[in-house]
Amino acid sequence: MxxxxxxxxxxxxxxxxxxxxxxxAAKLIRNGIAEEVxxxxxNPIETAAPITAQEEPVKEPKKRxxx
Amino acid sequence: xxxxxxxxxxCNPVNGQGKAITMTGSHASTDTITNAGNCQLTSxxxxxxxxxxxxxxxxxTNVSGTSTFKAILQGSNDGTNWNNVYGVVGTTxxxxxxxxxxxxxxxxxxxxxxxxxxxGSNSSYTYTAATRYLYYRINCVGTGxxxxxxxxxxxxx
Numbered sequence: 436m437x438x439x440x441x442x443x444x445x446x447x448x449x450x451x452x453x454x455x456x457x458x459x460a461a462k463l464i465r466n467g468i469a470e471e472v473x474x475x476x477x478n479p480i481e482t483a484a485p486i487t488a489q490e491e492p493v494k495e496p497k498k499r500x501x502x
Numbered sequence: 503x504x505x506x507x508x509x510x511x512x513c514n515p516v517n518g519q520g521k522a523i524t525m526t527g528s529h530a531s532t533d534t535i536t537n538a539g540n541c542q543l544t545s546x547x548x549x550x551x552x553x554x555x556x557x558x559x560x561x562x563t564n565v566s567g568t569s570t571f572k573a574i575l576q577g578s579n580d581g582t583n584w585n586n587v588y589g590v591v592g593t594t595x596x597x598x599x600x601x602x603x604x605x606x607x608x609x610x611x612x613x614x615x616x617x618x619x620x621x622g623s624n625s626s627y628t629y630t631a632a633t634r635y636l637y638y639r640i641n642c643v644g645t646g647x648x649x650x651x652x653x654x655x656x657x658x659x
Contacts, residue, residue: 443659445522445559447610452520452657 523548525558525640525654532653535571535644543654544639547581551658554617554634559655560601562609567648569606574643575599575613577635584639587615589631597630606650 442455525543527533533541548556560573573595576584586599595601595611603611617634640654 440520440555440659442614443520443555443557443657444612445557445655445657447559447561450522452522454520454659 520657520659522559522655522657525638525656527652532651533642534565535569535642535648535650535652537567537647538644540571540641540643541652542639542641543652544581545637545656547636548638548656548658549636552634553659554615555659556615556638557612557657557659558615558638558640559612559657560610560640561653562603562606562611563651563653564606565649565651567650568646569648569650570604570646571642571644571648571650573601573603573611573652574641575601575615576639576641577615577633578637578639579635581637584641585635587613587630587632587635587638 440454440456444453444455445451446453523545524531525545527541527543533543535541543560558575562569572593575587575595576599577587578584588597588599590598591600592598593600593602595608596613601608601611615632615638617632638656640652642650642652644650
């Protein structure tokens with residue numbers, strides 16, 4: 436599920452835009468209706484597991500059959 | 503385990519990817535309230551932000567005297583005729599149009615604008631007349647003796 440922004444703030448000191456995103460207990464305001472947001476992807480900060488290179492088994496050259 | 507994850511997950515502040523648009527006054531990014539005068543910080547036309555979700559953030563800087571004024575959030579569709587955005591009476595800002603700033607406090611304030619007639623936080627809701635406007639401004643009306651620099655950003659999302 437896509438993470439939704441429920442609040443956006445401006446940090447005057449840093450000049451950064453800070454978002455507050457929905458969580459399990461958060462509510463989203465849309466068209467005047469407060470919706471419960473049940474996010475499966477609860478933590479937007481969490482990142483996918485690092486991709487580690489998988490070593491492919493070295494294929495041994497096929498032995499040629501002796502004629 | 504799921505509960506623990508949920509506790510950490512609720513309402514995560516993260517560095518946003520959105521941009522902050524400067525609201526202009528008599529200068530490119532600021533204006534000055536002098537005594538009982540007034541000034542306005544106005545957004546550019548926001549027609550491309552069709553979602554209509556905005557945060558308007560105000561900064562107050564005292565130069566001299568006592569920085570006391572009303573900051574009123576207003577919207578317009580032609581840049582000429584202005585209405586109060588929420589249509590809610592009060593002086594606390596946030597959930598009403600008017601913020602009373604006294605002795606430069608609060609130094610920072612913000613309004614959240616949601617189309618569909620509601621302002622909300624996670625725990626409380628105040629139904630308002632808010633709708634989507636093409637322009638927003640903060641109308642600052644001073645009282646007393648002061649020189650106060652005001653600046654504002656509007657953040658679409």
